[in-house]
Amino acid sequence: MAAEDSIILDSAEATQLYGKAWADTCRAGDVIALYGVLGSGKTQLVKGLAEGLGFDGDVTSPTFTIIHEYIGGRLPLYHLDLYRLESVEDALRAGMDDYIPSDGVTVIEWPDRVLPLLPANTRHFTIEVASLNERLIRPGVSASA
């Protein structure tokens, strides 16, 4: 059952546009936390945000890279994919605290790994897979985080 504040995103492009719309509101030091299962569309949101900030390179999530830096837009964008980290200690060892917050915008996939490190003004969004091409997004922390 979808929460009342969920929005339907009916294609990967719609999800990218949703992320792109965040760009105008972003300021240095902002942190955005994205919850959702594998393949739910978190990276599609980051792709849109990067485009909205004016970054014109590729946005991907290579499996073994934790930090992706997208430089050249209005603000630097740091994309953290923490799937492979198991604990806050892991994250600190990998130097994550330099990015939470950062001198630009930090977007975090799998933020449940670092909940105690997130600043109070972090914006949280949860994506759910509704069907092959439909996602539901709502502000807030995932119930399972």
Ligand SMILES: Nc1ncnc2c1ncn2[C@@H]1O[C@H](COP(=O)(O)OP(=O)(O)OP(=O)(O)O)[C@@H](O)[C@H]1O
């Ligand atoms: N409405 C939609 N929104 C976003 N992605 C969609 C949608 N419909 C289909 N897709 C597809 O779902 C996949 C989402 O992949 P994406 O890499 O963004 O997921 P992710 O949440 O970042 O996963 P991971 O945790 O593995 O990094 C893409 O292949 C995309 O084309």
Ligand SMILES: [Mg+2]
């Ligand atoms: Mg991803």
